[in-house]
Ligand SMILES: Nc1ncnc2c1ncn2[C@@H]1O[C@H](COP(=O)(O)OP(=O)(O)OP(=O)(O)O)[C@@H](O)[C@H]1O
């Protein structure tokens with residue numbers, strides 16, 4: 168992907184199971200140079216997840232240390248585990264003048280907006296509630312009780328989609344990935360004459 172005219176921070180959020188990871192993987196297939204933050208989490212790794220690639224898997228004490236030392240751009244407790252974005256790699260990426268993408272949940276997206284008003288917030292929505300339920304169940308990575316917990320959170324997240332700058336419907340992975348690529352490469356409105364970050 169060519170360098171953008173501004174170092175733009177984009178947040179991709181949306182309910183568990185909507186397909187955030189799948190769409191981001193499709194974006195990276197098209198543009199391997201898209202930079203995506205690797206979060207820290209206290210969650211245990213799923214089968215196939217690699218430390219340092221999918222997440223930095225840490226113990227509670229290390230997560231506490233990162234909070235205490237202002238090492239996180241944002242963090243949240245979600246369904247019994249903590250997740251956070253290491254601030255230094257994001258700052259370093261933006262300093263190169265190239266875009267950075269965060270894949271995080273709603274509370275974290277709100278914290279990013281509070282700290283970086285110029286950030287672009289994108290909400291990935293399911294085509295329907297039934298499709299979301301079926302995707303989460305079909306992934307098979309969580310027991311039924313955890314799926315229920317995530318779906319309860321998803322209901323509140325869907326209600327909050329209006330807080331985001333753009334809503335992308337993940338009806339088709341390739342189409343949604345193309346839309347996200349367009350958003351990542353769009354110039355920042357704050358650099359457009361007469362533009363503002365939140366029009
Ligand atoms: N457009 C789509 N159509 C059909 N299935 C999809 C689509 N997008 C993703 N999926 C499937 O939905 C399931 C959930 O996708 P994924 O793990 O990417 O969701 P997620 O939003 O990253 O979830 P989480 O927030 O829990 O990490 C996967 O099995 C994936 O293959």
Ligand SMILES: Nc1nc2c(ncn2[C@@H]2O[C@H](COP(=O)(O)O)[C@@H](O)[C@H]2O)c(=O)[nH]1
Nearest residue numbers: 206207242243245250251252270271272275
């Ligand atoms: N606030 C943050 N949320 C994050 C971060 N990294 C991931 N997430 C979100 O957590 C849920 C659950 O993820 P899972 O891998 O257990 O399915 C999901 O919505 C992720 O997008 C983060 O750094 N901060």
